[in-house]
Amino acid sequence: MKAVRNTLLTLVVAVLLLPVYAMFAVSSASDATDLGGFGFDVSQLGAHVSQLFDQGGFPLYLRNSLILALGIGVLEVIFSSAAGYALAQLRFPGSRVLFAVIVGTLSLSPIVVLVPMYLIVKELGWINSYQGMIVPFMMSAFGVFLVRQFALALPHELLLSARVDGASELRIFVRIGVPLLRPALLTLFLLQFLAQWDNLLWPLIVANDPGLWPLPVGLSQLQTEYDFSIGLVSTAALITAVPPLVLMFLLQRYYVAGLTLGGVRK
């Protein structure tokens, strides 16, 4: 019974991973004549990788993607933890209104506010700039909400005793709140990094300058460049998939925690 189950599951997982293997196989294909083949040529793959890094915009796209994903990930952690902690632990004027706005924003998606968001960025003079790509996504309602939920569960006695000892509220946040919130912040960083690494729509709209393109925009353009073979494009996709996969395996626990938030009753 167990052997049957394991065999079936192994088969299913193998089928699921077939497209991933296809990515490797096509990346090592020397020409576009036979893409259904299952041969895998490491030296050809290596040649494609070095070709990508030697010429064209690929290294630039990679750098821009790192700037965007790391920048937004870090900003999100800093500002969402500050706001989420304040909403959970501190009484301040306007907190109810802010929380209502954030909960309302949870149900909005970027596609809904795309047009006015673009107009605002244009008004700020941020078209074709890093800040134009970063600032509109530097925080998220989900992020603030997530940190708030975790911050509500911080041990009350600990915060209180720090207050009794005369620590300032800011110090309590930095010294006690942030370390205790670390799992939530790691989850948040990971989810934001993955989302921004994959953000195509917004950079496509605000960045016309190829020097600013991150990988998603760059890759979508590579497809149409005539001197790029399918093997080369596929190798570019393969390299793009590496950082998220590495991060996900290193932070697997936090990844699952982030995905299952709200779905599982604790």
Next chain:
Amino acid sequence: MSLRLVPPVAQVSGKGQRWAEARTGGLLALPAAVYFLVFWLVPFVAAVYLSFTSYDFAGTPEWTGLDNYRRMLGDPGFWNSARVTAAYTIGSVVPSIVLGLAIAVPLSKPGRYNAFLRGLVMIPAAMPLVATSMVWSVIFADKGLANALIGLVGVEPKPWLTDEGLALWALVIMTTWKHLGLFVIILTAGLQGLPLSVFEAAALDGAGPIRVFYRITLPLLRRTLLFVLVIAVVGAMQSFVPAFLLTKGGPAGATEVLPLYLWATGFGFERMGYASAIAMVLLVAMLALSLVQFRVLRGGEDG
């Protein structure tokens, strides 16, 4: 005057404490307040306003009342996109949840080998959508993997991405694959959180695995299923990347999902007012569907 001991709690809940909290709380929340005002609240209000105007970047928006919404009713492009989005959503959500559940139930059982397989299942979920789309565009190419596979069972090669009847299903297959891993992870976590004692009791009563699944597992898993269903439906309805990268909405609009139509209307044809009206309809549809799912799946459950 008698000596009174002041409890520490009273000390930290006085006026000074109030002021310290208000100051620090305000300071910590200020960036968020500015951010959500400028990049979400104002854009949302502006989107509602723009949806009642005609605006093409030049000059100022011109109030046209309900014209955009009236035009939408008679716009074949909009109705085509609405139909495509509905087919894409139903087509990708149903198989990814059913298959996801079928895989998650055996995969959630304890054991080292299952844990290993669960790690592998996460790979499609963590792949960037852009890279995924490029891989699948090669899989669906004339001499790609899809045709090689159907060739094994003697089916003629098909022009997956350029056939009006097939292109949307190619997108559906890719989306199902991408979501399957994600849903398996979420459902597995949900299944592992279920109380073991209920299953032990059912086993003692001699209930078979199929009966246990329908009578115990499914009802207990309702909350997780609801969560997966909502993110699946809302995710599919605002999906832009696969259609943009694989087919550009073609052939002949067969894969022109609403977000793609919205993007083309706003940024291709610079009809920002009309694009905003489409955005409003999309938002209302997403909210309404989420609400219906909540009502249906949470009905009868307390709290």
